[in-house]
Amino acid sequence: MAKNTDTRFELYYWPLIPGRGEFPRLVLEEAGADYVDVGRLSRDEGGGVEAIVAMLDGADDAQLPYAPPILRDGELVLAQSAAICHYLGLQLGLVPEDETSRWAALQIQLTVADLVDETHDTHHPIAVSLYYEDQQAESAKRASAFLESRMPKFLGYFELVLERAGGAWMLGDAFSYVDLSVFHVLEGLAYAFPNAFAAFDRRIPRLLELRGRVTERPRVAGYLASTRRLPFNEHGIFRRYPELDRP
Ligand SMILES: N[C@@H](CCC(=O)N[C@@H](CS)C(=O)NCC(=O)O)C(=O)O
Numbered sequence: 001m002a003k004n005t006d007t008r009f010e011l012y013y014w015p016l017i018p019g020r021g022e023f024p025r026l027v028l029e030e031a032g033a034d035y036v037d038v039g040r041l042s043r044d045e046g047g048g049v050e051a052i053v054a055m056l057d058g059a060d061d062a063q064l065p066y067a068p069p070i071l072r073d074g075e076l077v078l079a080q081s082a083a084i085c086h087y088l089g090l091q092l093g094l095v096p097e098d099e100t101s102r103w104a105a106l107q108i109q110l111t112v113a114d115l116v117d118e119t120h121d122t123h124h125p126i127a128v129s130l131y132y133e134d135q136q137a138e139s140a141k142r143a144s145a146f147l148e149s150r151m152p153k154f155l156g157y158f159e160l161v162l163e164r165a166g167g168a169w170m171l172g173d174a175f176s177y178v179d180l181s182v183f184h185v186l187e188g189l190a191y192a193f194p195n196a197f198a199a200f201d202r203r204i205p206r207l208l209e210l211r212g213r214v215t216e217r218p219r220v221a222g223y224l225a226s227t228r229r230l231p232f233n234e235h236g237i238f239r240r241y242p243e244l245d246r247p
Helices: 019-031 048-056 081-091 099-123 132-165 177-192 194-203 205-215 218-224
Strands: 009-012 035-037 070-073 076-079
Touching: 009 019, 009 048, 019 081, 019 177, 019 218, 048 070, 070 081, 076 081, 081 099, 081 177, 099 132, 099 177, 132 177, 132 194, 132 205, 177 194, 177 205, 194 205, 205 218
Parallel strands: 009 035
Antiparallel strands: 009 070, 070 076
16 A cells, blocks of 8 residues: 655644554654654644644544544544554555455554553543542552453453464564554553563563564664653553552
8 A cells, every 4th residue: 555645644642641642653653754743843833732632623624533643644634543553554564465464453453452441441440531539449449450350361362362473473474563552552551550560471471572572673762762752651541650550
């Protein structure tokens, strides 16, 4: 699939957190794509939160997005992190050519998105509109159940997919955008729940190797060492609240 246009990709995502924007950002970085991170530009440069809000308000004539991340590629405006990653994978040659692999990639990416949602809900189990501090007791229960059964189930599943793929990557021998997302979700969980993750990680040896291999990819390594990579913090999806982790 050839690139849609010769224009730069525009990524619209909240400027202060890696959040769900990190999934498409990693694909753009690994591909060495020409892109602009609009949310991180100043207002004077046409960026910032104002530019994101304008997109959500329908400033663009294209399909109306519900929430960031949002990608613009010429006339195409696309929301939903999994859809964006898949689109970029196709455009930038980061997914194998055959139909079966492409559907497999999308299936894994959507499962990553499910895990991201459940991780988010450990600190916001009642309402997105409330602060964590207003739902702390419920968060403790939710996080405990997440660490007890959901995180092991998701990561055990990804480990099995990797084992059955029979190669270094989630789809086997071919590296794809999905590997970047699996890498990032592992990074996020290790940040948010260091004790629980460390206690669990001997059960996912292949995933840990994949995580290491992704960091060794030259463009990813360059990106991780740059200021373009935002650190995790307590405003995003992956938050480190020691009281929610295992002791
Ligand atoms: N399923 C969507 C979720 C998008 C989403 O929840 N975006 C967050 C930021 S990470 C947001 O700004 N949501 C605003 C809202 O839901 O009202 C995706 O994976 O992109």
